[in-house]
Amino acid sequence: MLGYRSAVTRELVLDAAAVTAARDLAWAASPAAGGSGTGAPAWPEALLPAWTGSTNEDLAALGPQAPHLSVVATLDQRSGRGRLDREWVAPAGAALATSLLLRPPAGVPVDALGWATVLVALVAAEAVDQLAGRQAAGVKWPNDLLVDGKKAAGILARLVPGQPPLGNTVVVGIGINLNQTRQELPVGTATSLAMAGIQAAGDQVLGTLWARLAGVSDEWFAANGSVTRPLAALGGRSVLEAARSTSATLGNEVRVHLPGGRELVGIATDLDSDGCLVVSDARGEAHHVHAGDVVHLRRSDGGYA
Structure with missing residues (x-):
């Protein structure tokens, strides 16, 4: 990775001001800011290391009192792991690795939190569509984000049991391919946002995703984790309805x-x-x-x- 060279121009460090601007812009345009009448969350400060071994480990290191919507993100993750402990690697600056913490209220059933991966995949798909200006994204069950039918991101949510008064948390890890070329991707079924014609910097992707996840997750928690209750943040669809309509797996x-x-x-x-x-x-x-x-x-x- 250290000796990597490419003709692709890449940002190597996320910019906090750019992330905040993208987040606030996405929040202002979201249903959570308008139709539901909900005010903006108390956003924690995002931790944006120049590089790290694992954003999930960095997030866990914040301890049990880390606030809801805590974020750790980087453009250079060197020891990332995905589902079934599979290795996840990318050249520095080519992919966004981020981990976000969700802290549900005590009344949300633990069983409902098993839907967190699906929920985040829906949010990621909507964020990509927003950035693309078209319907580009779908979800391969259970945890892959597809863009134009190829894998562009992997998503992994992990429940961290907690004791009162802090309660349970959900740690969500996401790795999104930003600007890899065809030669840099390990398989022909993978893609990057740039390959799909979506020109979006990591700052913009992170801010948009953060804002969308805040609005959807907070409304879902207020519904006690119901997957059948309509949510304004999902355009009046329930989580289950949205998952079915966004699925790239069903029917095949x-x-x-x-x-x-x-x-x-x-x-x-x-x-x-x-x-x-x-x-x-x-x-x-x-x-x-x-x-x-x-x-x-x-x-x-x-x-x-």
Whole structure:
């Protein structure tokens, strides 16, 4: 990474003032600022290291009293990990790595917090569409953000149990490809925002994502984590409705790789209220697949959804 050279011009450090400006602009345009009548949150100061091993570890190091919406982000993460402890790496300046902390009220059921990954994926998709000025993003179940049908980001949410009066927190890690070239990406099913024609600096992406997540998560928490109650921040849709409409997986024939070498092939027909993917096999039997039980999920035709 230290010896990396590219013809692509890249910012190597996030700028706090630019992040704040992008966040405030996105907040002012959000449903949370207008239709719901909700005032702006008490934004914590974002921690923006020039480089770090892991933004998730940095966020955890803030301790149990870290405030709601705390953010750690960098353009140079060197020891990132994704789902199933898979390594996540990118050239310095080529990707945004960020971790955000959500602190739900005590009344939100723990079971509902399992939807946090889906919720953040929805928010990330909407943020990308806003930056693109078009409908560009979709969500590959359970935690990948697609842009024009290819993977542009991975999302991982982790529940951190807490004791009263602080309660539970959710740590959300996101890695977004900003400006990698085709040659820099590890597989042909990956992309970057720049490759999709979306010219957005890391400051702008972080600020937009931060503002959108604040509005949606706060309204969702006020609804006690319900996935069926309509939310103004999601255009009047429930989390479940929004997840179904944003899904790039539903309607496709998929191959689900399960532990122990087992495999399930069928049509992805639905997301249920527990967040499971419903896959109907050749006999018409519906299988409810939990994200924690999946090693890989691929489209049978080789597509990435």
